[in-house]
Amino acid sequence: MAVDLNINGKAYSIDADKEMPLLWAIRDLVGLTGTKYGCGKALCGACTVHLDGASIRSCSVSVAIAAGKKITTIEGLSADGEHPVQVAWRKFNVPQCGYCQSGQIMSAVALLERIPQPTDSDIDTAMGGNICRCGTYTRIRKAIHSAANGQS
Amino acid sequence: MNSIRRISRRQFLTRTGQATGGMVLAVTLAPVFTPGNALAGPPAKSVLAPNVFVNVREDGIVEIYCYRSEMGQGIRTGLPQVIADELEADWDRISVIQAQGDEKYGDQNTDGSTSIRKHFDVLRTAGASAREMLVAAAAQLWNVPVGECEARNHAVRHRASGKRAGYGELVPHTAGIAVPEAPTFKARKDYRYIGKPMDLLDAKAMTTGTAMYGIDTVLLDMLYASIERCPAQGGLVRSFDASAARKIPGVVAVYELPKPSTPPLFNVLGGVAVLATNTWSAQQGRAALKIEWDHGVNGAYDSENYRKELVASTRNPGTLMLNRGDISKATQGAASSHSADYYAPHLSQAPMEPPAAVASVADGSCEVWACTQNPQETRDTVATTIGMDKDRVAVNVTLLGGGFGRKSKPDFAAEAAWLSKQSGRPVKVTWTREDDLRHGYFHSVSAQHVEANLDEAGMPTSWLHRTAFPSISSTFDSSNKGPSAGELTLGLLDIPYAIPNLRIEAGDAVAHVRIGWLRSVCNVYHAFALSSFADELAQKSGTDPVAYLAKLIGPRRMLDPGQDGAEYDNYGQSIETHPIDTGRIVAVLEQVAKNAGWGRKLPRGRGLGIAVHRSFLSTVGTVAEVGKDANGKLRVLELWTVIDAGTVVNPDRVTAQMEGAGIFGMSLALYGEITARDGAIVQGNFDTYPVVRMNEAPANINVQIMSVDAPPGGVGEPGVPPVAPAIANAWFAATGERLRELPFRKAGIV
Numbered sequence: 001m002a003v004d005l006n007i008n009g010k011a012y013s014i015d016a017d018k019e020m021p022l023l024w025a026i027r028d029l030v031g032l033t034g035t036k037y038g039c040g041k042a043l044c045g046a047c048t049v050h051l052d053g054a055s056i057r058s059c060s061v062s063v064a065i066a067a068g069k070k071i072t073t074i075e076g077l078s079a080d081g082e083h084p085v086q087v088a089w090r091k092f093n094v095p096q097c098g099y100c101q102s103g104q105i106m107s108a109v110a111l112l113e114r115i116p117q118p119t120d121s122d123i124d125t126a127m128g129g130n131i132c133r134c135g136t137y138t139r140i141r142k143a144i145h146s147a148a149n150g151q152s
Numbered sequence: 153m154n155s156i157r158r159i160s161r162r163q164f165l166t167r168t169g170q171a172t173g174g175m176v177l178a179v180t181l182a183p184v185f186t187p188g189n190a191l192a193g194p195p196a197k198s199v200l201a202p203n204v205f206v207n208v209r210e211d212g213i214v215e216i217y218c219y220r221s222e223m224g225q226g227i228r229t230g231l232p233q234v235i236a237d238e239l240e241a242d243w244d245r246i247s248v249i250q251a252q253g254d255e256k257y258g259d260q261n262t263d264g265s266t267s268i269r270k271h272f273d274v275l276r277t278a279g280a281s282a283r284e285m286l287v288a289a290a291a292q293l294w295n296v297p298v299g300e301c302e303a304r305n306h307a308v309r310h311r312a313s314g315k316r317a318g319y320g321e322l323v324p325h326t327a328g329i330a331v332p333e334a335p336t337f338k339a340r341k342d343y344r345y346i347g348k349p350m351d352l353l354d355a356k357a358m359t360t361g362t363a364m365y366g367i368d369t370v371l372l373d374m375l376y377a378s379i380e381r382c383p384a385q386g387g388l389v390r391s392f393d394a395s396a397a398r399k400i401p402g403v404v405a406v407y408e409l410p411k412p413s414t415p416p417l418f419n420v421l422g423g424v425a426v427l428a429t430n431t432w433s434a435q436q437g438r439a440a441l442k443i444e445w446d447h448g449v450n451g452a453y454d455s456e457n458y459r460k461e462l463v464a465s466t467r468n469p470g471t472l473m474l475n476r477g478d479i480s481k482a483t484q485g486a487a488s489s490h491s492a493d494y495y496a497p498h499l500s501q502a503p504m505e506p507p508a509a510v511a512s513v514a515d516g517s518c519e520v521w522a523c524t525q526n527p528q529e530t531r532d533t534v535a536t537t538i539g540m541d542k543d544r545v546a547v548n549v550t551l552l553g554g555g556f557g558r559k560s561k562p563d564f565a566a567e568a569a570w571l572s573k574q575s576g577r578p579v580k581v582t583w584t585r586e587d588d589l590r591h592g593y594f595h596s597v598s599a600q601h602v603e604a605n606l607d608e609a610g611m612p613t614s615w616l617h618r619t620a621f622p623s624i625s626s627t628f629d630s631s632n633k634g635p636s637a638g639e640l641t642l643g644l645l646d647i648p649y650a651i652p653n654l655r656i657e658a659g660d661a662v663a664h665v666r667i668g669w670l671r672s673v674c675n676v677y678h679a680f681a682l683s684s685f686a687d688e689l690a691q692k693s694g695t696d697p698v699a700y701l702a703k704l705i706g707p708r709r710m711l712d713p714g715q716d717g718a719e720y721d722n723y724g725q726s727i728e729t730h731p732i733d734t735g736r737i738v739a740v741l742e743q744v745a746k747n748a749g750w751g752r753k754l755p756r757g758r759g760l761g762i763a764v765h766r767s768f769l770s771t772v773g774t775v776a777e778v779g780k781d782a783n784g785k786l787r788v789l790e791l792w793t794v795i796d797a798g799t800v801v802n803p804d805r806v807t808a809q810m811e812g813a814g815i816f817g818m819s820l821a822l823y824g825e826i827t828a829r830d831g832a833i834v835q836g837n838f839d840t841y842p843v844v845r846m847n848e849a850p851a852n853i854n855v856q857i858m859s860v861d862a863p864p865g866g867v868g869e870p871g872v873p874p875v876a877p878a879i880a881n882a883w884f885a886a887t888g889e890r891l892r893e894l895p896f897r898k899a900g901i902v
Contacts (some may be wrong), residue, residue, distance in 0.1 A: 015781045043837055133556070139808070
């Protein structure tokens with residue numbers, strides 16, 4: 001069936017089963033590969049995107065639910081890669097393999113929009129759903145604080 | 153490890169032959185992985201190419217071929233640091249190109265923490281050769297002696313006259329210059345990039361979603377595959393019904409894969425593949441398959457029963473692997489004795505990007521895009537699988553979304569190639585997380601038994617160490633019955649303790665799943681037993697663990713396990729250039745204790761634990777501070793790590809590896825466990841195979857790199873082994889409860 005998606009301000013009409021998870025529509029049908037697969041069960045956060053500004057796990061939200069809403073992926077976060085969170089990530093050389101970092105950044109941006117000056121405890125709660133197997137957590141914390149303080 | 157790998161390599165070479173000839177690449181019409189910092193420019197007319205690693209273009213751009221795989225260790229930044237430094241290149245005028253799998257680059261197998269330690273001189277030579285040729289070209293051009301010219305920041309200068317020429321303009325003049333056989337390396341004091349914390353070259357791509365991993369390759373007309381494999385390793389499809397699968401919208405084709413081989417090698421695992429126009433449809437089609445399995449010889453594998461066999465294997469004398477003195481003589485006259493058993497389960501590497509590859513077989517050639525740690529093995533395996541000469545197979549290496557040893561094994565690329573050959577279209581194979589956790593090459597389950605006789609001061613006069621685990625060799629040799637000498641070199645045969653009578657034995661153990669490398673490999677469980685047992689002896693004797701360990705390691709000396717009859721290869725490098733220097737081990741021990749404020753007063757329910765371990769030619773010491781929370785659960789509050797890796801190329805990446813190793817080590821200490829029941833792996837995703845998350849990460853992971861003027865050691869793996877025993881020892885200090893089994897979750901404290 002035809003599903004209309006609004007991704008990063010652009011309208012896409014895709015032909016998909018309405019139960020198809022948004023993740024696979026974004027990656028395979030729309031062709032934006034910055035959003036990653038990691039678990040398929042909302043356990044790891046690699047697929048995090050924003051739906052009307054809130055962070056969601058796109059592997060576990062169907063295209064039917066996402067249709068008509070404003071979807072933002074890592075590619076749409078900023079035109080030039082200069083969102084303060086992206087800049088902070090580079091300032092601290094956060095990534096190792098980098099695979100989970102799209103999801104980490106999307107979760108961090110949503111956190112800072114909700115709580116502009118998060119505590120470590122706020123970060124633990126908001127970021128606890130994003131696994132980094134390389135173990136970049138301590139740098140992510142530093143980068144979030146730095147972005148919050150406008151230091152980046 | 154090397155001995156194991158040589159076995160597999162020979163088998164592949166025998167089967168594929170060594171063909172040479174022109175490469176015909178398949179036409180690709182889609183986004184292909186491009187390095188994050190590629191500099192656009194018109195094709196150069198002439199190029200200085202002194203070797204396969206470096207091209208200096210006429211426009212001044214220096215192209216550097218990164219022939220090692222990037223999986224988070226930072227080699228795409230570190231490798232050009234070494235070449236550019238020796239070349240005296242301007243960092244802003246380099247372009248890093250990811251090399252395909254090809255023997256012309258030498259060893260490309262990115263494992264064993266080898267990229268710097270084994271390639272430092274290769275990389276220095278690559279850069280220095282180009283530099284010397286540019287200097288020679290300038291001297292010839294100006295008709296002055298070479299010795300009066302010097303290279304500095306992308307240009308050659310004649311000191312006396314002040315003449316100066318940029319690298320680009322010198323390129324056409326290098327035509328007749330011979331490649332130097334043994335160029336002179338720069339002095340350490342003149343390094344401009346080596347030893348500096350250069351920023352990640354791929355950071356922009358990785359923070360904007362444009363970095364390309366194996367799972368991200370897209371080709372025109374490509375199909376997406378999902379594969380149902382037998383729950384038990386080596387099992388076969390008896391029959392299957394794909395009629396319901398074929399009705400799922402988007403499903404295009406269904407194929408039964410070739411049977412798994414015995415031994416498994418890196419070959420496909422069999423099963424049934426569903427190919428569709430997108431990943432979701434392929435997964436839906438797969439779920440609709442009805443398959444009857446013959447579970448085969450491993451269909452009864454049960455971790456609880458197997459545990460009894462494995463522990464029993466350590467209760468009787470095993471194969472002697474090292475002997476010093478005579479432990480039986482030490483029994484008489486001993487003041488006391490102590491013994492303990494340690495156990496650790498199978499683990500899965502669980503990289504965040506599961507195995508994924510794209511292959512396109514067309515017109516008698518095959519092109520592959522894969523997140524592989526071992527592109528040459530990928531090429532060999534793909535060629536064998538589809539019956540094609542390897543000179544018709546090209547392997548492109550994408551970024552790896554984590555590797556940790558899983559992606560040394562190219563079975564997933566072979567699946568993609570075989571399916572592309574069958575379907576006549578490009579195919580992407582994406583393993584699900586469940587596939588990854590259930591059908592991988594698992595870190596070995598292990599049991600160890602340790603006995604010591606002690607003198608009146610509580611120091612061991614004898615030490616008997618038995619280790620039993622199914623061997624990685626079993627993946628390459630069906631007749632294998634237990635550990636290889638190569639695996640015991642990983643953290644046991646080089647035991648650095650000054651014990652007069654030492655006996656190390658290996659117990660038999662048969663594999664029932666595919667066994668493979670996981671970050672630090674056997675060092676994980678060997679370090680757990682060695683550092684835990686040392687702490688037990690310290691506590692038993694009432695001695696401070698740091699003082700006890702320093703005494704146990706003893707006076708400074710250069711160990712050679714070969715002198716005690718061990719087959720020891722020192723991680724494939726010379727024991728003269730990379731000695732087991734106990735003085736450096738004690739220095740690390742004392743430094744990390746100092747950094748952690750060892751001996752300070754702690755609140756009730758808190759404890760510090762320490763472990764120090766040499767692996768991959770580096771030594772790492774870790775102190776963990778743990779606390780028992782209100783619910784009686786273990787919390788890792790802070791970690792301190794000190795590494796002696798000799799010469800370090802990028803201290804920021806080394807620090808990052810130590811931070812990451814702290815988290816990876818915590819995950820396996822607290823949670824990591826893969827078990828089998830009725831031949832099938834029980835765990836399936838991050839709910840049943842948890843890893844450490846942000847809310848469990850310590851407040852700080854404090855890292856110090858020792859300043860040591862010595863050849864480089866490994867970095868990616870050595871940080872992991874001391875973490876679990878440091879936490880176990882800290883828990884003992886906090887609570888008096890000894891943890892002898894991984895993961896600690898089994899003790900109910902996590």
